[in-house]
Amino acid sequence: MKPGFYDRPVLEVARDLIGCLVQHEACAGVIVEAEAYHDSEPACHAFAGLTPRTATLFGEPGLAYVYRSYGVHALLNAVTEPVGVGAAVLIRALEPLEGIELMRERRGLEPLRSLCSGPGKLTQALGIGLRHNGVDLEHGAVTIAGRPPAWRDVQVSVDTRIGITKAVELPWRFCASGSRYLSRPVRARV
DNA sequence: CATGGGATTGACT
């Protein structure tokens, strides 16, 4: 990504990440769904302030924040905004691109559409875990690269976030319009 | 030190 890409308002970064490429070892996929979280609103882990758990969230933009959800799933986020601001983009769904056979082995012979159609599914499919918390998304084991040519002009739909109990009304979910690889369909469109 | 909740998924009715 270009220098300073993550050092911007989290809503801009979340929208711009749609169509970008997530890679880990031999597996890669295109981001088709992402959500923004910011320490100014209570759905964000950083809302409670700086703790050992959320330290990465307040750290350098461009780091990966990986945390365990419901005691079971690892969720991948990209840290944004300057150091001291707790904000990140949750990667919620990918369109599988490379290493699909390996993804199927890890997830157990899934149809292509459901291989990475959820934040916990895609980390399992790509082999991403808590050990990746804090890695550099530019040069680390897990990387995010710019949009492939076919995704240069992707249309982005906006919706409310999923699976949260606070600040549910904020339209901070971004999806590639018409994608068949989303975790859930888009309700509203902008 | 004990407790409870969560940015989910998959299996079941």
Add this chain to the structure above:
DNA sequence: GTCAATCCCATGC
């Protein structure tokens, strides 16, 4: 549609 699994860590006693 409902519901359990399962663990990190924030919070409170």
